[in-house]
Amino acid sequence: MVDSLALDAVRRLSTGLRRLGDGTDDATTRTDLLHGAWLAGTCLGAVGMSLHHKLCHTLGGSFDLPHAATHTVVLPHAMAYNAAAAPEAMRRIADALDVADAPSGLHDLISRAGGPLALRDLGLGESDIAAVARKAVEKPYPNPAALTREGIEDLLRAAWAGERPQAPASATPGRITEQVVASFAGTPDVRLRRLLTDLVPRLHAFAVENDLTQAEWQTGMDFLTRAGQISNAGRQEFVLLSDTIGLSSVVDLLTNSRTPDSTPSAVLGPFYVEGPPELDQGADIARGLAGTPLYVDVAVTGTDGSPIADAVVDVWQSNDDGFYDVQLPDLDGPVLRGRLRTDTEGRLRFWSILPCEYPIPDDGPVGSMLAATGRHPYRAPHLHFMIGATGYTQLITQLFVQGGEYLDSDAVFGVKDDLIVDFAERSGPTPDSRAVDGPWRSVEFTFRLAGGGE
Ligand SMILES: [Fe+2]
Structure with a gap:
């Protein structure tokens, strides 16, 4: 509002002063000048x-x-x-x-x-x-x-x-920005036009306001080039970058956490692999890998608590050393990942091992960024879930181990209080009579999916 008053003032005062300078001193000129002066004075009081x-x-x-x-x-x-x-x-x-x-x-x-x-x-x-x-x-x-x-x-x-x-x-940054924005005017996709038209001026303003040097810009280009070069099917450096600057969590919040009654979501992360192995209820997704045995007993329901049968539940996690199978080329994978389905009561039980904290891959440009800013690369220990059921909104989330390391300083800003769960220490007989040597852990959780009824 103040901007529009100010610009109107600039137009009226400049028109009036120009006419006055040219010798046209009449009521119209003076009216414009008084009107402009009043508008300008009004702006002064508001800024x-x-x-x-x-x-x-x-x-x-x-x-x-x-x-x-x-x-x-x-x-x-x-x-x-x-x-x-x-x-x-x-x-x-x-x-x-x-x-x-x-x-x-x-x-x-x-x-x-x-x-x-x-x-x-x-x-x-x-x-x-x-x-x-x-x-x-x-x-x-x-x-x-x-x-x-x-x-x-x-x-x-x-x-x-x-x-x-x-x-x-010749050119000013403002003129260049204007020209680039104008070049998007013919973009048929309205959303794409809106995003580009908003993004480019922000990038230009970032450069202008920080007086970005050619060398700094080149460093940025090199950084992105290295992120591309180190990426492959098992290494997702751009996902890591988005995660470590919190952008993934921001988009996740905007997209998935608008229903207070459903389970909070968490970022997908860089280690999900499409089409995980189909496993039966009760399976051990760790397939005998070393670690503290973990009995997972979860339920999937709607926001009203009604059980969802036959929900597709993808799970994945790191091993006892903090690595995912895709990071270990010598491993006969896939392991510590699988696709399971809830039973008629919406329940799902399976075995795994206790996830531990792990560093995100830090031998690439994202690792350099963390080192340059004095940040550690660790993620708090967690178990990944992606849950889909017909008629419900897909839920991508993580369960964090209560008492685990780095819950307060997760490298990807992914921890939410409601997702910190007791992975209880247990000993003795197991619920499904599986033979386990020594102590084991168990975790129970109910995932509440948004949507339903359609
Ligand atoms: Fe993870």
């Missing part, structure tokens, strides 16, 4: 002030310069200082001023209207510039571009001398 006002208050308050004239002189230079950090705002102001470049266009408008252009004409001494700059950066205040004393001194020197702010030689 915060930054570099321009700080400079003008310093010049007025400490150096006794006249208020309106000082604002007139400083504004094009304050805009030029911020232009690269606020390209979209500058583009909109330039459009409202009907010029190619906002800061130099405003300078030209002031000149044409006969306004003041130089601080030296308002009584500021050149020797005062350093003191003004020092005062202006004394207390931090919000501003699009970073505030440096040298930068402010350059700005003030240009304003003192009445120089015309330099318009960028």
